[in-house]
Amino acid sequence: MDVYEAVASRHSIRAYLDRPVPPDTIRRVLTAAARAPSGGNLQPWHIDVVGGAELARLKAIMRTRVVEAPGGEEKDYDVYPKELVAPYRDYRFQVGEDMYGLLGIPREDKAARLGWFARNYQFFDAPLALFCTVDRRMGKPQWSDLGMYLQTVMLLLRAEGLDSCAQECWSTYPQTITAFLGTPAERMLFTGMAIGYADPQHPINRLVTRRAPLDDFATFRGI
Numbered sequence: 001m002d003v004y005e006a007v008a009s010r011h012s013i014r015a016y017l018d019r020p021v022p023p024d025t026i027r028r029v030l031t032a033a034a035r036a037p038s039g040g041n042l043q044p045w046h047i048d049v050v051g052g053a054e055l056a057r058l059k060a061i062m063r064t065r066v067v068e069a070p071g072g073e074e075k076d077y078d079v080y081p082k083e084l085v086a087p088y089r090d091y092r093f094q095v096g097e098d099m100y101g102l103l104g105i106p107r108e109d110k111a112a113r114l115g116w117f118a119r120n121y122q123f124f125d126a127p128l129a130l131f132c133t134v135d136r137r138m139g140k141p142q143w144s145d146l147g148m149y150l151q152t153v154m155l156l157l158r159a160e161g162l163d164s165c166a167q168e169c170w171s172t173y174p175q176t177i178t179a180f181l182g183t184p185a186e187r188m189l190f191t192g193m194a195i196g197y198a199d200p201q202h203p204i205n206r207l208v209t210r211r212a213p214l215d216d217f218a219t220f221r222g223i
């Protein structure tokens with residue numbers, strides 16, 4: 001698989017097969033991804049990988065936690081700006097409608113939509129979970145470095161025949177996750193990620209989000 005194929009075939013997978021990820025494979029991917037760029041070579045990412053019995057324990061904790069605190073916990077950051085404007089608001093609305101349309105869940109069925117969203121906290125039954133944390137003293141440039149590392153991870157997973165779903169929803173339960181991971185106080189949770197093999201039969205995996213045409217976001221000068 002070349003880079004273009006990896007980019008084109010990567011999309012958020014929300015249903016996984018019951019098939020384990022070989023430990024050597026995830027170690028190889030995370031090692032290679034560390035070649036991702038970072039300003040000043042700070043390499044600000046810290047990664048926790050969870051699988052097996054530990055992942056089962058975390059899923060059990062979250063089944064209880066989402067009932068106890070359905071609105072989440074005190075957050076360290078907002079995933080989205082408090083007031084999204086067009087076109088960003090429109091992009092977000094459209095992907096939601098496309099996703100629930102594939103699932104056959106109408107907009108008025110709030111309970112079913114919330115029930116589906118809760119599957120985030122089970123990693124959509126993926127056999128492997130990843131969390132990325134960062135030193136609280138780092139700034140916005142270092143947060144962009146995290147994105148470059150994680151994108152590199154997801155592309156390398158495609159090269160290995162694996163799939164993923166980046167999940168910033170985990171930032172809604174930072175206290176629960178940092179306690180589970182034993183994260184030191186100087187680091188904060190940025191995001192989670194589901195990793196595994198896509199279930200080709202599940203309708204949700206037919207969702208490929210729309211992208212704006214090049215001329216909507218790019219300006220060329222002198223060429």
